[in-house]
Amino acid sequence: MATEPVNVNEFQELARRVLPKMYYDFFAGGAEDEHTLKENVKAFSRISICPRIFIDVSQIDLSTSILGHHISMPVMIAPTSYHKLAHPEGELATAKAAAACKTIMMLSFSSTSTLEEVAASCTAVRFFQLYVMKNREVSAWLVQRAEKSGYKAIVVTVDTPKLGRREADIKNKMIAPQLKNLEGFMSTEVVNDKGSGPEAFANNNFDASFCWKDIDWLKSITKLPILIKGVLTHEDASRAVEVGVDGIVVSNHGARQLDYAPATISVLEEVIFFFILINPFSLGEDPLEYST
Numbered sequence: 268m269a270t271e272p273v274n275v276n277e278f279q280e281l282a283r284r285v286l287p288k289m290y291y292d293f294f295a296g297g298a299e300d301e302h303t304l305k306e307n308v309k310a311f312s313r314i315s316i317c318p319r320i321f322i323d324v325s326q327i328d329l330s331t332s333i334l335g336h337h338i339s340m341p342v343m344i345a346p347t348s349y350h351k352l353a354h355p356e357g358e359l360a361t362a363k364a365a366a367a368c369k370t371i372m373m374l375s376f377s378s379t380s381t382l383e384e385v386a387a388s389c390t391a392v393r394f395f396q397l398y399v400m401k402n403r404e405v406s407a408w409l410v411q412r413a414e415k416s417g418y419k420a421i422v423v424t425v426d427t428p429k430l431g432r433r434e435a436d437i438k439n440k441m442i443a444p445q446l447k448n449l450e451g452f453m454s455t456e457v458v459n460d461k462g463s464g465p466e467a468f469a470n471n472n473f474d475a476s477f478c479w480k481d482i483d484w485l486k487s488i489t490k491l492p493i494l495i496k497g498v499l500t501h502e503d504a505s506r507a508v509e510v511g512v513d514g515i516v517v518s519n520h521g522a523r524q525l526d527y528a529p530a531t532i533s534v535l536e537e538v539i540f541f542f543i544l545i546n547p548f549s550l551g552e553d554p555l556e557y558s559t
């Protein structure tokens with residue numbers, strides 16, 4: 268690329284050129300046929316933006332609040348794994364960017380820096396993303412550490428009872444890096460010469476039985492607000508209200524989990540419509556905030 272990249276597509280192309288294929292494929296790929304991966308992009312391209320004219324836009328304020336935290340724009344950093352595979356500064360650089368942009372960073376369970384290191388490195392409001400493990404003690408220990416380190420919410424990812432079948436990772440025999448948050452408690456090294464290391468680790472350790480009733484357990488171990496990430500239907504949004512979580516993240520996990528799931532943006536309207544129906548006067552103020 269002759270000039271500095273100016274948009275995310277150009278950054279992606281740059282990443283493709285400089286990263287080892289195994290890592291690039293991990294970051295860029297989706298599950299199985301990658302049907303949903305393509306749909307995620309196509310669905311955005313089907314949305315057009317209709318401008319209204321003669322409005323004074325000399326001062327623009329995009330700021331909003333999420334769970335009471337004021338942020339500069341309705342854009343946050345979703346939890347993504349293994350940042351150090353892309354850059355030596357890893358999650359610390361991402362956290363610095365979140366602070367500079369005055370937005371919220373959700374730190375992945377699968378980070379390559381510890382949650383304490385990230386907390387010490389920046390002033391950004393941080394949420395901690397959790398996969399609930401078969402060994403509940405490990406999950407409780409992580410939640411307590413997040414609470415102690417000043418994270419402001421626990422985001423439980425609920426679309427990953429098993430890791431999505433990511434065929435590129437299987438072919439590349441993707442090697443999972445050490446998960447820093449688990450260091451000292453358990454080894455995350457997986458020798459899996461048959462396929463994807465991350466898939467083997469997740470399938471050995473994530474609790475595929477975790478379901479609605481277990482939200483009570485989570486509430487019993489933390490005072491932090493609880494968000495569930497991976498909701499795609501109004502039925503599940505309704506259930507989330509019933510079990511009393513503090514927020515939902517509408518998401519198909521970047522098409523990395525269930526292939527042929529709908530594009531996230533295409534179901535957002537349905538889910539938001541449900542909230543308007545149950546609470547017509549409080550859009551934007553309700554404790555259940557809306558995001559993808």
Ligand SMILES: Cc1cc2nc3c(=O)[nH]c(=O)nc-3n(C[C@H](O)[C@H](O)[C@H](O)COP(=O)(O)O)c2cc1C
Nearest residue numbers: 294345346347348375377424518519520521531559
């Ligand atoms: C490389 C990569 C790693 C990801 N790692 C995680 C993760 O560790 N935990 C998680 O909950 N979501 C993870 N995600 C999903 C993102 O948080 C986010 O949901 C996705 O990129 C955007 O799709 P959505 O708009 O459907 O949410 C990852 C996504 C990518 C691309």
